[in-house]
Structure formats: structure tokens, C-alpha cells
Amino acid sequence: MYDFAIVGGGIVGLSTGMELGQRYPDARILVLEKENRWAFHQTGNNSGVIHSGIYYKPGSFKAKFCRDGCQSMVAFCQEHGIDYEVCGKVIVATEERELPMLETLYNRGLENGIQVAKITAEEVKEIEPHVSCLAGVRVFSTGIANYKQVCQKYADLIQQQGGDLRLNTKVLKIVDTPKGQVIETNQGSFEARFVINCAGLHSDRIAKLNQVDPQAKIVPFRGEYYELTPEKRYLVKTLIYPVPNPAFPFLGVHFTKMIDGSVHAGPNAVLSLKREGYKKTDFDLRDFTEVMTYPGFWKLAAKHADEGIQEIIRSFSKAAFVRSLQRLIPEVQSEDLVPTHAGVRAQALMNDGKLVDDFLIVKGEHSIHVCNAPSPAATSSLEIGKAVAAQIPTPQHLQPTLSV
Ligand SMILES: Cc1cc2nc3c(=O)[nH]c(=O)nc-3n(C[C@H](O)[C@H](O)[C@H](O)COP(=O)(O)OP(=O)(O)OC[C@H]3O[C@@H](n4cnc5c(N)ncnc54)[C@H](O)[C@@H]3O)c2cc1C
Numbered sequence: 001m002y003d004f005a006i007v008g009g010g011i012v013g014l015s016t017g018m019e020l021g022q023r024y025p026d027a028r029i030l031v032l033e034k035e036n037r038w039a040f041h042q043t044g045n046n047s048g049v050i051h052s053g054i055y056y057k058p059g060s061f062k063a064k065f066c067r068d069g070c071q072s073m074v075a076f077c078q079e080h081g082i083d084y085e086v087c088g089k090v091i092v093a094t095e096e097r098e099l100p101m102l103e104t105l106y107n108r109g110l111e112n113g114i115q116v117a118k119i120t121a122e123e124v125k126e127i128e129p130h131v132s133c134l135a136g137v138r139v140f141s142t143g144i145a146n147y148k149q150v151c152q153k154y155a156d157l158i159q160q161q162g163g164d165l166r167l168n169t170k171v172l173k174i175v176d177t178p179k180g181q182v183i184e185t186n187q188g189s190f191e192a193r194f195v196i197n198c199a200g201l202h203s204d205r206i207a208k209l210n211q212v213d214p215q216a217k218i219v220p221f222r223g224e225y226y227e228l229t230p231e232k233r234y235l236v237k238t239l240i241y242p243v244p245n246p247a248f249p250f251l252g253v254h255f256t257k258m259i260d261g262s263v264h265a266g267p268n269a270v271l272s273l274k275r276e277g278y279k280k281t282d283f284d285l286r287d288f289t290e291v292m293t294y295p296g297f298w299k300l301a302a303k304h305a306d307e308g309i310q311e312i313i314r315s316f317s318k319a320a321f322v323r324s325l326q327r328l329i330p331e332v333q334s335e336d337l338v339p340t341h342a343g344v345r346a347q348a349l350m351n352d353g354k355l356v357d358d359f360l361i362v363k364g365e366h367s368i369h370v371c372n373a374p375s376p377a378a379t380s381s382l383e384i385g386k387a388v389a390a391q392i393p394t395p396q397h398l399q400p401t402l403s404v
Contacts, residue, residue, distance in 0.1 A: 002030040002164070003395050005183055005192035007171050007206050009033030011043040011147060012373050013198030014154035015385030020196075021161035023389055024398045029163035030190060031155075032183070034170035039151040041276060042200050043378060045343030047225075047256045047264065049239065050074065050084065050143035051376035054091075054109040054116060055251070061359040062376065063112045065387070069380035070141050076382060077145055080153045083259045086143040089239035090124055092133035094327045098243040099135060105243065106137045115140045130235045130329045142239060144259045147378050154381075171199075174210045174367075181210075181366055193395055196388060197369040201275040201346040207371060212364040214371035216348035216356050217294050220275045220287070221250070223267025223345060224315060226337035228255075235336075236263045240328050247304065249347065249355055249374065253314075253324045265325050265337060269345070270315040271308070278342045280315065299353025348372035361388060368392060 004020050006013045009031055017031050035041070050073050053066035077084035093102040109116035117138045119127075124136040159165055166187065173184040174195060183190045199206040204218045228235065241254040250269040257263055271291070274284035291297050301308060314320045322334045348356035348371055359380070360372035368391055370384065377384060394400055 001028070001180060002190060002192040003027040003398065004194050004196060004392070005030045005032065005181065005190060006196045006198055007032050008198035008200055008203075009035070009038045009155070009165070009167070010041060010198060010200050011039060011151050011154070011378050011381040012200070012370055012384055013196070014038060014151050014158065015381040016196055016198060016388045017158045017163060018154045019385040019389040020392070021158050021163055023400050024395070025161065025401060027395070027398055029158060029161070030192060031158060031163065031165045032169045032171055032185060032190070033167050036167050038155050039148045042343060042346060043151060044148055045278070045341055046147060046375070046378055047267065048144050048147060048258050049256060049379070050086070050145050051379045052109070052114050052139045052141045053112050053376070054105060054114050054139050055244065056112065057357065058108065058111040060357070061387070062380070065359065065380035065383035066376045067112055067114060069376070069383040070143070072382040073145060073150070073379055074143060076150065082146060082149045082153060084143055084145040085259065086141065087238040087257065088138060088140045089142040089241060090119070090127055090131070090136045090138055091241045091243060092124055092131055092136040092328065093243050094133050096134065101243045101246060102135060102137060109137065109139065128237055128240055130331060131240055132330050133328070144239070144257060146259045150381075171206060171209070174206075176211065176366060193366065194392060195367040196392070197367065198373070200373070201344060203346065203369060203371050204348070207362065207369040210364055210367045210369070212362055212367060212369055214348070214360065214362050214369060216350045216360065216371060217290065217296065218275065218346045219291055219297060219349045220272040220277065221269045221345045221347050222272040222277060222342050223269055224342045225264045225266035225340045226321065227340040228263040228265065229336055229338060232332070232336040233261070233263045235329055235332060242328060245307070248307070249357060253321065255325070255328065264340065267343060268311055268314050268321065270311045272344050276344060278344065294349070296349045296351045296353050300349060300355065303353060345374050347374050359384060361391065363391060
């Protein structure tokens with residue numbers, strides 16, 4: 001009988017496992033991951049940014065967990081020798097109409113307790129010589145990290161605590177019995193007192209397997225990237241973002257210096273016809289039908305048809321993608337960019353057509369479900385792990401460590 005069984009070996013599941021191990025050194029912890037390595041899905045295909053927390057609504061979990069998570073992630077990387085760099089970033093307005101929103105972002109940064117500065121177009125050029133803009137905001141605490149290394153370290157620490165880590169183990173069914181939860185997988189059954197669902201793109205389904213209704217459905221949005229050819233990497237020194245569309249939780253295509261020295265451009269945000277669909281042609285009948293028969297999707301589509309169509313055009317037309325990037329760096333050309341990996345975001349959508357804006361954690365009787373953990377959940381992973389662990393009742397036979 002395990003004390004805690006965690007479904008999902010992405011950055012959220014592993015950080016939660018590590019936190020539980022620190023709280024309850026004698027706990028028996030099990031992590032179940034269906035793929036053959038950690039961080040296979042969202043975590044391993046993201047932009048690798050340690051976000052500052054400037055974008056999020058003051059008082060939200062995202063604002064708090066991201067600001068605190070930015071600091072705790074940097075400290076974790078330092079402590080464990082994980083590749084990271086606090087390089088800062090610029091957000092730039094390239095059209096007059098974006099200036100009020102840039103001002104709003106600056107004020108939001110201040111409200112969220114983040115070190116930000118308004119800078120002129122000339123000052124932007126001192127940081128990013130190839131950017132053409134009207135004005136910018138500099139965010140000092142933004143960084144980049146290798147999140148795959150972070151996950152491996154979280155996994156190592158769970159194992160050192162005595163945790164049981166199972167790859168290639170897909171959860172198929174969860175049965176709540178008087179003795180505990182019986183978790184049926186493709187590798188046999190496991191019993192646990194408490195289940196923690198951190199299944200990312202499948203988190204709504206795992207919640208339902210556990211008789212919990214998250215009141216939202218995961219809709220997959222693919223983010224496609226190009227990469228600057230090595231000769232053109234000089235165009236980008238740090239991270240360059242546009243002013244985002246406030247109606248969406250996505251940040252707009254941007255340039256990101258990665259921790260390996262490459263420079264990525266993207267991601268866009270296009271509806272994926274498969275939850276784990278990394279290619280444009282990927283299709284899954286169940287995933288597709290669930291989205292198409294969900295009233296929330298049609299309400300969202302009706303409201304944002306124009307943006308949706310623009311995203312599809314930008315997905316299929318490299319020229320359209322490059323035009324978006326040229327708004328930031330006019331001299332970037334199509335031949336400077338080659339396609340690279342894509343990632344798929346798990347974004348929860350409510351029945352009324354509203355995208356769930358904040359992190360969403362739903363409690364069951366003997367379970368807890370992380371049902372919306374999109375960006376900046378990698379940055380915030382240590383804080384999400386702490387928040388999830390704090391909501392789990394202390395098992396009768398376990399003593400928490402005094403420091404918690
Ligand atoms: C394109 C993109 C760019 C992003 N950029 C950033 C960024 O720069 N900075 C940032 O902070 N965040 C970023 N994010 C967000 C961040 O990557 C995610 O919020 C975070 O990785 C979510 O972690 P997770 O553990 O919840 O999900 P995941 O990493 O998806 O992990 C969930 C795991 O659950 C497993 N699973 C699912 N079902 C089952 C089952 N039945 N049985 C067993 N296992 C199961 C999956 O295989 C998967 O490994 C980005 C995301 C994307 C997609």
C-alpha cells in the first residue's frame with residue numbers, strides 16, 4: 001500500500017512527489033508515467049523560460065506561484081548544478097495601439113512585485129540591437145533553464161527518499177475501495193491511500209476515472225517553433241517578446257535564447273486535432289470528437305474566429321510566421337529560420353467557452369487533481385508542488401518533518 005500515488009511524470013508530478021518526500025520522509029511514494037522517460041510531453045517541449053510573473057492577474061495563483069517560483073527555480077538550479085541563466089527579457093510595442101497595453105503590463109509587473117523598467121526604443125536597441133520598436137519594458141528576473149535536467153533531478157531526489165518511480169506505466173482505471181485506491185495500469189495494479197493527478201494533457205480524463213468532475217475539458221493547443229540558423233543567432237541576445245493579445249493566455253510568437261545557445265522563434269497556438277499531436281497531420285478520433293462535441297469549444301470559436309483563422313494561416317504559411325517575427329526584428333528572413341520541435345499545451349476550457357485562466361487544483365475525497373497547469377507551470381513547479389502537498393491531509397501514520 002503506497003501512501004501517495006502520483007499520475008504523471010512531468011515537472012508538476014515530479015515536483016509534487018519530491019515535496020511529499022520532503023514533508024513525509026517515511027512516506028511510500030509511487031510515480032506512474034506512461035512514457036519511457038520523464039518530461040516527455042509539455043515539460044520536455046517547452047520554451048525553457050523561467051518566467052518572471054509579469055503577465056498574470058495580481059492575486060492569482062499564477063502571479064504568486066510564478067513570482068515565487070522564479071526565485072525557487074533559480075535557487076534549485078544553483079543548488080543542483082542545473083544549466084540556467086538569468087538573462088532578463090524585453091517586451092516591445094511595435095505599433096501605437098500597443099502602447100497602452102505595454103503600460104498596463106509595466107504596472108502589472110509593479111503590482112506583482114517584479115523588477116521592471118520602462119525603456120525607450122534606443123534603450124531597447126542597447127540590449128537587442130536588431131529590434132525595431134516604439135518602446136519597451138525590461139524584465140530583469142526572467143531566465144532560461146534546462147527543464148529536462150530539472151525533472152531528472154526531481155526524480156533522483158524522490159528515488160533517494162525511497163520513492164518508487166515507474167516509467168512505461170499507463171494508468172487505465174482507478175477504483176475507490178474502502179481499503180484505498182486501486183490503480184489499474186498496463187503493468188498491473190497498485191494500491192494507494194491517496195491519488196495525485198498531474199497528467200497534463202490527460203488530467204481531465206484521469207479526474208473522471210477517479211469520479212471527480214473538473215468542470216472543464218482539456219483542449220490541446222499546439223505551439224510550433226522555428227529555430228534561427230547558427231549564423232543568424234547573433235540577431236537575438238536574450239528574449240524578445242511582443243505585447244500579447246490580452247484576450248488569450250498565449251504570449252504571441254517571440255524569440256527565445258535557449259540554454260544550449262540556440263535561438264527559438266515561436267510558439268504559435270493552433271488547435272491540435274490530437275492531445276499529443278506534435279505534427280500538423282496528427283489526428284485522433286476520440287480527442288477530435290470530444291472537442292467538436294464540447295459546447296465550450298464552439299462558444300470560444302465563435303468569439304475568437306478571426307484569431308483562430310490567423311493562427312491556422314500562420315501554422316501552414318511560413319511567410320505569415322516570418323511576418324509576425326519581422327514585427328520584432330525586421331531583418332529576419334525566411335531562409336534564416338528552420339522548423340524545429342513543437343509542444344502541445346494542455347489548456348482547460350469551461351463549458352461556457354472561457355479558457356481557465358489560473359492554475360486549477362480540484363480536490364476529491366482521497367485524491368487531488370491538477371486540472372490546469374499551462375505556462376508558467378514549469379517555472380512555478382516547486383510552488384505548485386508545495387501547494388498540492390499542503391492540501392493533502394496528513395496520513396494518520398506519518399509524521400511531517402518539523403520544517404514544514
Ligand atoms: C509550447 C510550450 C511552451 C511552454 N513554455 C513554457 C516556458 O517557457 N516556461 C514555463 O514555465 N512553462 C512553459 N510551458 C508550460 C509548461 O511546460 C507546462 O505548464 C508544464 O510542463 C506542465 O507540466 P505537467 O507536469 O503538468 O505536464 P506534462 O509535462 O505534460 O506531464 C504530464 C505527464 O502525465 C503523463 N500521463 C498522462 N496520462 C497518463 C496516464 N494515463 N498514465 C500515466 N501517465 C500519464 C504524460 O505522459 C506526461 O508525461 C510551455 C508549454 C508548452 C506546450
